[in-house]
Amino acid sequence: MKNSNLTGYGLALGGSLVCVGGASHPHGPMDSVEGHVIGMLEDPTWVPTHSIAMLGTALIAASLIGLVRSGVRPAQVAPFLMVAAVGAVLATIEYIPHIAAKLELDALKAGEPAPITRTHEVLAAYSGPVFGFGSALLALVVAITATRRRSLWALVAIPGVVGGVAGGLAVPLLLVTRDVQMTLLFPGVAGVAVFYILLGIGVARGAAPSTPEPDEARTEDLPTPTGSPVPAPA
Secondary structure: OOHHHHHHHHHHHHHHHHHHHHHOOOOOOOOOHHHHHHHHHOOOOHHHHHHHHHHHHHHHHHHHHHHHHOOOEOHHHHHHHHHHHHHHHHHHHHHHHHHHHHHHHHHHHOOOOOHHHHHHHHHHHHHHHHHHHHHHHHHHHHHHHOOOOHHHHHHHHHHHHHHHHHHHHHHHHHHHHOOHHHHHHOOHHHHHHHHHHHHHHHHHOOOOOEOOOHHHOOHHHOEOOOOOEOOOOO
């Protein structure tokens, strides 16, 4: 199977899993940030939904790194792929204390220290913006550098840009303002996930940034039986 197919399918599957996890994400009361968090932690779906989303984010990270390592074309997309990949890796790591915060439910209810939850908040303050804004930038660059069906890729970029900006702002604004209404920005990750699904399909079909295959080596780089280079065709 071609490298582009593997990375493309990985992006599409990863985005799909993030959508599934997000769609079944628990909801909490909107009276306060603390009450909102406690309400969600009390929901039995907290662990499975976030585990699904974590797996999807890890697949996105691995696929983006695979594209970069394989020599993505056009080359100017590579730095933006790497930024988004770093964000996806950080987001994957952040899911660990995010899920484990369930263990501190009683402590949060009693107003006691909750170090796992605080660790989750600190990591999310970095991973959210890097993954969100990084994905938004990647969506823009993919649309701008597209050589075919540019109008289509401009449409594909919209959920990535809108969702990425919303997701990137969510945690910083929530931590600074302590306004529970800022949690309404979190569903922006669904837009990012949709973008990666569509990007993955495009990569697998060869209609988006892709990777060169081994058999695409230039003729002049192939050795002859005597060890001399084959002359490049005129």
